[in-house]
Amino acid sequence: MTDPLLPTTPPKPPRRPMTGWAFWRQVAFWVVLALLALVGGVLHRLLYQPNVLANVDGPAYLYIQPGAKQEEVLDSLRQPGLLERPIDFVVLASLRKFGTKDNPTHPGRYTLPAGLGNLELLQLLESGRQDTLAFTLKPFHYLPQLPRQAGRQLFLDTVQLHKLLADSTYLATHFKLDTTTVRTLFIPGTLRLFWPTPAAAFLDSVAARHRRFWTAARRQQADSLKMTPVQVAVLASIVQRETAQPTDEPLIAGVYLNRLRRGQPLQADPTLLWPLHGLGTRKRVLNVDKKVDSPYNTYRHKGLPPGPITTPFPQTLDAVLHPAHHKFVFFCARPDGSGFSDFAETYADHKLNARRYWQHLDSLKIKK
Known part of the structure; x- marks a missing residue:
């Protein structure tokens, strides 16, 4: 029995069947909702879903x-x-x-x-937020090699770069250099550059690196040697071609500075190959090469050549700025093939070193 004191819940009225219009309105609502969800999913995928693939080789x-x-x-x-x-x-x-x-x-x-x-x-x-790349400036012996090197790493007008490097007025105005000494502007190393770089902007970046290297302290050191930065670079280019051993560079720089002070010809073999376009292709200097008529022939002309024979590394420039102090005026490659040199103060001692070197080469030929 039902307790008459408890409230009673009235029975729910029977659910009225949905009329035709209400039914289709309900259907339309859910269809629109489904379409919105579909469109939203498509837009999310189109706009935000990751699309750039990971690369195992880097970015x-x-x-x-x-x-x-x-x-x-x-x-x-x-x-x-x-x-x-x-x-x-x-x-x-x-x-x-x-x-x-x-x-x-x-x-x-x-x-x-x-x-x-x-x-x-x-x-x-x-x-347009492009990133820079690490442009590696490598040593080069001849100026036409530079545009080819730059063009392999940058989107750069190599023809325009050729023209600027041959324009004496432009070089004098912007860098106080000429077509011969402009090669001293280039110090091998890494530069951060945009991939599309105009030729003039490329040279400006190279010049900025040059200015950063030639600090007041380095310029003062060059003054103490009674040399300009250009002359230091010219001598460093010879030193760099004479040895691949960094510890020998200050010693060889000292030899050439001693010769310059005494008024002796430098007699540097690499300077003979430069006008013959033999640097990088020939290993030996012949006696006939010493007769070549060129201001780069340091057997015939005293003092430094008019320009560098390659682009010296920063450490080679520093080796010239801080040469070893000694009395040597001769050096010869050691016969052990180590790449180091033997040094001498007299020509007689130098001949002994040279004889040992050539005897070693002759013995290698006999063994072959």
């Missing part, structure tokens, strides 16, 4: 040349191993008119971090 790079059009950039991004879904990026880039007149491309080298989404990638390219 991936995208290179955009000056004046590149949309299709050229998209073709680069279609290369295997860059994007997981290239089509998605193409769709977004087209919607934002990337690579058109209204939204042009910006040249440069761009690092593509793994896991980057399409929107972040596109914003990176639209911003």
Whole structure:
């Protein structure tokens, strides 16, 4: 029995069946909701889902040349191993008119971090925030070798660089050098540069490295030797070609400085090969080479040659600035093949060293 004192819950009215209009309105609601969820998922995938693939060899790079059009950039991004879904990026880039007149491309080298989404990638390219690369300036003997070296690492107008290096007025105005001494401007090492670098900007960066090296202390040291930075570089270029042993460089620099003080010819074999375009291709100097008519022939002309025969490393420049103090005026390669030299104060001692060297070479020929 029901307790008459307890409140009773009225029975729920029977659920009325949904009319036709209400039914279809409910269906439309859920359809719209499903479409919104679908569109939201597509947009999320298109904009934010990671698309740049991880590269086991390190970060991936995208290179955009000056004046590149949309299709050229998209073709680069279609290369295997860059994007997981290239089509998605193409769709977004087209919607934002990337690579058109209204939204042009910006040249440069761009690092593509793994896991980057399409929107972040596109914003990176639209911003023009390109990264720099480590340009390695290697020693070179002849000026035409430089544009080829630069062109292999940078997007650079090598023809324009040739013209600037041959323009005496430009070199004198910007660097106080001429077409012969401009090679002293280049100090081998690493520079941080943009991939597309104009020829003039490239030379400015090289000159900035040169200024950083030639501190007040180094210039003062050059003055104490009664030499200019250009003369130090010229002598260092000879020292660098004479030995591959860093510990011998100050000793050899001391030999040549002693000869300069005494007014003796330098008689440096590498200077004979330079005008013959033999540096890097010939190992031996012949007696006939000593007769070559060139201001670089240090057997016929006293003093330093008019320009360097290669681009010396910073440590070789420092070896000339801080030479070993001794009385040696001769040196000869040791016969043990170590790359070190034997030094002598007199010509008689030098002949003994040279005889041991040549006897060793003769013995090697007999063994062969």
